[in-house]
Amino acid sequence: MRLVVFIAAAIAWQQTARAAPTAEDLFNEGQRAYDDANYALAVERWNNSYRLSKEPALFYNIAQAYRLAGDCAHALSSYRQFVAFDPSSERRPLADEFVSELEPTCGQPSDPREVTRPVRNQDAGRNLKVVGLAIGSVGVVSVATGLYFGHRASLLGEEVTNACRSGCDWAMYRSKDAEGRGAQTKQYVLVGIGGAAIIGGGVLYWLASREHVQPSIAITSGRDGAAITWSGSW
Numbered sequence: 001m002r003l004v005v006f007i008a009a010a011i012a013w014q015q016t017a018r019a020a021p022t023a024e025d026l027f028n029e030g031q032r033a034y035d036d037a038n039y040a041l042a043v044e045r046w047n048n049s050y051r052l053s054k055e056p057a058l059f060y061n062i063a064q065a066y067r068l069a070g071d072c073a074h075a076l077s078s079y080r081q082f083v084a085f086d087p088s089s090e091r092r093p094l095a096d097e098f099v100s101e102l103e104p105t106c107g108q109p110s111d112p113r114e115v116t117r118p119v120r121n122q123d124a125g126r127n128l129k130v131v132g133l134a135i136g137s138v139g140v141v142s143v144a145t146g147l148y149f150g151h152r153a154s155l156l157g158e159e160v161t162n163a164c165r166s167g168c169d170w171a172m173y174r175s176k177d178a179e180g181r182g183a184q185t186k187q188y189v190l191v192g193i194g195g196a197a198i199i200g201g202g203v204l205y206w207l208a209s210r211e212h213v214q215p216s217i218a219i220t221s222g223r224d225g226a227a228i229t230w231s232g233s234w
Helices: 002-019 023-035 039-053 058-069 073-087 090-104 122-164 170-209
Strands: 111-117 216-222 225-231
Touching: 023 039, 023 058, 023 122, 039 058, 058 073, 058 090, 073 090
Parallel strands: none
Antiparallel strands: 111 216, 216 225
C-alpha cells in the first residue's frame, strides 16, 4: 500500500511537470495576446518567457506592448532595458527612436532611473498548487485507508477477546488475532504516511500562495550606454 501511495504522488508530479509551459510556449501565447490587442496578457507572458529564456530581445516586445497599451513610463523603461541588454541588435535604432520620442512625455531627459515592475510567476505558483493538492489528496486517501484497517483491527480484537475471555481453542482464533495485529500495523503506517503527505501538500500549497517576485532591475541610461544595478530577493 505504501508503494501505491508513492507511485500516485510520482504520477501527479510527472503530469504537472509535463504541463509546465516552456519559454517558447509563453512567447507564442504572448504573441497571440499581442495580436489580439490584449497587451497586459502579452506583457505577462513575455515576462514569464524571459525568466526562462533570458532572451534580451523580449524587452523590445514588452516595450511595444506597454507603448500600445498607453503605459508610457514602463514602455520607456523596457526600451532602455532592451538597449542595455542587447546594444548590438538590429532593432537598436528603432528602440533609440522610441526612447527619444517618449522621454519628453514620461521620462527624465538626463540619466533617469527606471525600475521594472515585479511580476509574479503565476504559472510556477499554479503548478506548485496542483502538486500540493495532489500530494494532500493522496495523504487523505492514505489516512482514510489507515482508519479502515484500524476499525478492522478493533473488530477482530474484540471478537478474539470475547471468545477467549473464559477460555477457547486458540488454534481456531490464532489466524484472526494475527490478522487483527497486521491490520493495526497497517493503520499506523498508513496514517503516518498520510499525515505527512497532508502536511507536505499543505506546505507546498502555502508556498505557492505566497507572492514571489523577481528582483527589480534599475538602469541608469544615457545616449552612449547604460549602467545596470539590481535589488531584491528570490
